[in-house]
Amino acid sequence: MTMTTLPIQVQLTETKKPKPDSETLEFGRVFTDHMFIADYTEGQGWHDHRIVPYAPLSLDPASIIFHYGQTVFEGLKAYSSEDGVIRLFRPEENMKRMNLSSDRLCMPQIDEELALSGLLQLIEIDKDWIPNAEGTSLYIRPFIISTEKFLGVAPSRSYRFMIILSPVGSYYKEGIHPIKIKVESDYVRAVSGGTGTAKTAGNYASALKAQQVADAQGYSQVLWLDGVERKYVEEVGSMNIFFKINGEIITPAVNGSILEGITRKSILELLRHWEFPVTERKVSMDEISSAYENGQLEEIFGTGTAAVISPVGELNWKGEKMVVNNMEIGALSKKIYDTLTGIQTGKVKDPFDWVIELNQNLVKQL
Amino acid sequence: MTMTTLPIQVQLTETKKPKPDSETLEFGRVFTDHMFIADYTEGQGWHDHRIVPYAPLSLDPASIIFHYGQTVFEGLKAYSSEDGVIRLFRPEENMKRMNLSSDRLCMPQIDEELALSGLLQLIEIDKDWIPNAEGTSLYIRPFIISTEKFLGVAPSRSYRFMIILSPVGSYYKEGIHPIKIKVESDYVRAVSGGTGTAKTAGNYASALKAQQVADAQGYSQVLWLDGVERKYVEEVGSMNIFFKINGEIITPAVNGSILEGITRKSILELLRHWEFPVTERKVSMDEISSAYENGQLEEIFGTGTAAVISPVGELNWKGEKMVVNNMEIGALSKKIYDTLTGIQTGKVKDPFDWVIELNQNLVKQL
Ligand SMILES: Cc1ncc(COP(=O)(O)O)c(C=O)c1O
Numbered sequence: 001m002t003m004t005t006l007p008i009q010v011q012l013t014e015t016k017k018p019k020p021d022s023e024t025l026e027f028g029r030v031f032t033d034h035m036f037i038a039d040y041t042e043g044q045g046w047h048d049h050r051i052v053p054y055a056p057l058s059l060d061p062a063s064i065i066f067h068y069g070q071t072v073f074e075g076l077k078a079y080s081s082e083d084g085v086i087r088l089f090r091p092e093e094n095m096k097r098m099n100l101s102s103d104r105l106c107m108p109q110i111d112e113e114l115a116l117s118g119l120l121q122l123i124e125i126d127k128d129w130i131p132n133a134e135g136t137s138l139y140i141r142p143f144i145i146s147t148e149k150f151l152g153v154a155p156s157r158s159y160r161f162m163i164i165l166s167p168v169g170s171y172y173k174e175g176i177h178p179i180k181i182k183v184e185s186d187y188v189r190a191v192s193g194g195t196g197t198a199k200t201a202g203n204y205a206s207a208l209k210a211q212q213v214a215d216a217q218g219y220s221q222v223l224w225l226d227g228v229e230r231k232y233v234e235e236v237g238s239m240n241i242f243f244k245i246n247g248e249i250i251t252p253a254v255n256g257s258i259l260e261g262i263t264r265k266s267i268l269e270l271l272r273h274w275e276f277p278v279t280e281r282k283v284s285m286d287e288i289s290s291a292y293e294n295g296q297l298e299e300i301f302g303t304g305t306a307a308v309i310s311p312v313g314e315l316n317w318k319g320e321k322m323v324v325n326n327m328e329i330g331a332l333s334k335k336i337y338d339t340l341t342g343i344q345t346g347k348v349k350d351p352f353d354w355v356i357e358l359n360q361n362l363v364k365q366l
Numbered sequence: 367m368t369m370t371t372l373p374i375q376v377q378l379t380e381t382k383k384p385k386p387d388s389e390t391l392e393f394g395r396v397f398t399d400h401m402f403i404a405d406y407t408e409g410q411g412w413h414d415h416r417i418v419p420y421a422p423l424s425l426d427p428a429s430i431i432f433h434y435g436q437t438v439f440e441g442l443k444a445y446s447s448e449d450g451v452i453r454l455f456r457p458e459e460n461m462k463r464m465n466l467s468s469d470r471l472c473m474p475q476i477d478e479e480l481a482l483s484g485l486l487q488l489i490e491i492d493k494d495w496i497p498n499a500e501g502t503s504l505y506i507r508p509f510i511i512s513t514e515k516f517l518g519v520a521p522s523r524s525y526r527f528m529i530i531l532s533p534v535g536s537y538y539k540e541g542i543h544p545i546k547i548k549v550e551s552d553y554v555r556a557v558s559g560g561t562g563t564a565k566t567a568g569n570y571a572s573a574l575k576a577q578q579v580a581d582a583q584g585y586s587q588v589l590w591l592d593g594v595e596r597k598y599v600e601e602v603g604s605m606n607i608f609f610k611i612n613g614e615i616i617t618p619a620v621n622g623s624i625l626e627g628i629t630r631k632s633i634l635e636l637l638r639h640w641e642f643p644v645t646e647r648k649v650s651m652d653e654i655s656s657a658y659e660n661g662q663l664e665e666i667f668g669t670g671t672a673a674v675i676s677p678v679g680e681l682n683w684k685g686e687k688m689v690v691n692n693m694e695i696g697a698l699s700k701k702i703y704d705t706l707t708g709i710q711t712g713k714v715k716d717p718f719d720w721v722i723e724l725n726q727n728l729v730k731q732l
């Protein structure tokens with residue numbers, strides 16, 4: 001990949017914040033010293049790309065973002081490892097997906113290379129914030145908000161693109177524990193023709209209620225079904241889902257309502273590289289339930305940036321509890337987890353060219 | 367209705383803005399001198415109810431509102447008439463609906479009376495902003511945004527409730543012209559189990575794309591169909607919809623995916639009061655199309671706060687163009703429009719007790 005050299009203005013902070021203890025880090029509560037910003041004005045395009053001290057935004061109360069949620073976001077991570085190298089996992093895929101999301105939301109496209117270059121510079125500036133305890137990382141949140149001061153329901157004529165960074169703790173502080181998931185029968189996340197394929201605010205707002213109900217019942221996530229027939233598996237809160245049934249690995253096909261995860265995509269490539277039998281297709285809950293009854297439901301795992309692999313130990317479908325692989329992580333889940341996290345941290349060879357090493361790229365660029 | 371006396375702190379502006387010319391007013395671009403604010407903190411509830419000068423908000427870039435769209439809003443109007451009285455139309459219904467929306471979005475309930483009381487005080491302070499040319503009004507936008515600085519997908523632990531006011535021009539500057547509407551076959555607004563019944567940002571963000579396509583085809587709005595069978599009529603952009611077929615008035619029943627409009631509700635009450643045959647039920651596009659072919663499709667109108675009544679002159683369903691009532695406003699549409707706008711401006715007697723007069727209520731209250 002080649003990087004564009006950019007006129008990014010950099011203004012460094014005068015008061016660096018204390019860094020958090022990497023042992024007690026939570027997710028998404030602490031942010032680094034700087035942020036990347038670019039503004040969009042109709043007729044002018046994106047302008048004023050800059051890295052500035054992390055600070056509050058000042059927005060008119062009538063800004064479209066507060067009323068009609070015209071916004072998209074992304075989520076990815078940078079990893080710092082024992083070898084001192086800072087790595088990013090397929091960040092160009094996130095920039096590409098952000099543009100797909102923006103298209104659905106009638107928002108302007110960003111220059112993906114330029115955004116990536118801004119991100120790399122930002123990380124370089126705040127690299128001391130990347131925790132390096134096992135399993136920790138720097139969570140990266142690019143997002144674009146609509147800023148026009150207007151109460152009419154119409155695409156905004158101005159936007160702000162920002163990237164903020166948050167050091168996050170290990171997802172698996174006490175080892176990998178399979179999670180319990182509730183199959184959602186009342187609420188629907190997205191339907192074909194809606195915004196399910198985009199990473200946009202409304203999809204997450206609408207998911208809160210089902211999550212709250214599931215929490216109260218002792219389930220850590222919900223598994224969404226399709227909104228039309230309420231039969232087919234879609235995805236989990238912030239993860240795609242895979243099933244291993246009688247040796248075959250199955251994940252719901254991209255269908256116009258699920259988010260196409262970058263972890264999902266990478267796992268499909270990995271499994272095909274390994275020559276495992278893997279299928280993208282419709283999967284009904286009836287099929288899962290029969291497989292369970294026949295003793296063929298071997299593994300279930302969620303996939304996403306946050307946890308990489310999240311084995312599912314129990315699935316509750318309308319009261320029917322399916323315990324998977326004895327509530328233990330399956331061999332395949334473990335193999336995928338070790339391979340992906342190994343590639344992300346440079347401990348396993350990356351035959352796919354998925355990883356971008358920070359220093360090397362900045363050298364190319366500056 | 368009784369009003370609660372409230373400890374609302376009032377801080378008046380020192381620099382009043384110039385008022386716009388009421389002849390050239392647009393919708394939702396100009397705001398008055400003050401705004402109402404209340405803050406919510408978990409454990410403490412709503413606090414610091416205040417009226418302050420209209421000013422930008424300062425929010426952390428990691429605030430939940432920017433990422434996951436946890437927010438609700440309302441829209442209503444205040445009317446100033448020749449008799450010098452300022453009137454609001456069923457504002458308590460908006461506060462009630464805001465609480466219903468909040469419930470769907472896992473947001474805290476507001477005290478409806480207190481919010482209404484705050485609104486009336488705010489209008490009293492900014493009442494010189496209410497335009498009084500025929501058809502003009504003061505648009506009122508209550509909204510609640512999630513303010514916690516946190517990137518986890520979970521209900522926010524802090525919120526801000528605001529009310530802002532915008533003087534708006536007449537919807538029908540050049541007389542009532544029936545609009546052309548496209549029946550949407552590709553995109554879906556909402557599905558049962560989703561957030562369609564709530565007035566929340568994501569529903570509007572997801573609607574932008576279909577609207578953009580319709581615009582380009584010369585249609586001013588889209589008519590949404592149900593997301594499951596794509597057969598039944600739901601509602602228009604920001605309006606509910608009514609059909610008059612062979613003497614019967616029909617509107618889609620509240621079904622778990624449409625917004626229950628206050629104008630819709632009022633029109634149903636009015637029609638029943640007039641003893642017109644009116645039905646809330648499922649209406650398919652097939653039925654509309656057959657009625658059209660049989661010459662029984664007499665009137666179609668949209669209903670909502672913005673235009674009150676918006677007659678539909680053409681409906682385009684997959685290329686089939688149905689011209690309604692010769693592109694002219696129908697007699698019933700006109701009768702409802704005159705009655706409702708008459709009640710709203712005090713020119714027609716209000717037998718339903720729908721109108722709140724500002725002065726009278728402030729006297730009750732202060
Ligand atoms: C709804 C949803 N599905 C799936 C995923 C997994 O996507 P990825 O693997 O790109 O993190 C995410 C998280 O980004 C998500 O928010």
Ligand SMILES: Cc1ncc(COP(=O)(O)O)c(C=O)c1O
Pocket residue numbers: 441601602603604605606625626627628629630669670671672
């Ligand atoms: C989606 C939607 N449907 C219907 C309506 C009409 O509701 P009301 O009559 O309360 O203005 C609105 C506007 O508020 C709306 O946004």
